[in-house]
Amino acid sequence: MPLSEHEQRLLEQMERALYAEDPKFASALEGTGLRTYTRRRVYLAVAGFVAGVALLMGGMVAQQIWVSVVGFVVMLGCAVLAVTAWRRGPAGHGSGPRPASAPHRKTGVMDRMEQRWQRRRDEQQGL
16 A cells, blocks of 8 residues: 555655764665574674584694683574574564564564554544
8 A cells, every 4th residue: 555645755854854963774775685684693602602613622622621611602692693683683684473462563664653553543534
């Protein structure tokens, strides 16, 4: 369903406000796309995980416990980063079925803004 002229003007105002408030974030979303950004984060986390394994093994071979501990912490941090980036990806990218306790579907920024706009519009019309 296409937006009305008033809705299009409001959307353009919100976009301009986003660019004015945080131009770096806005250009990151526009330029590379959220899916590419998420994929890049997952790849970097996997590379960090491999580096953590190397530190863990290197610390064991060199008999330096602190190096092994650092390697484990790096592995753990990168694993958490990869899982969160994968689950929070755009439009459910990489996520499995949602549990019944989570009533909301994963949505992007524009979907959430559109839902809020529709809610406000319905409230104004008394629906």
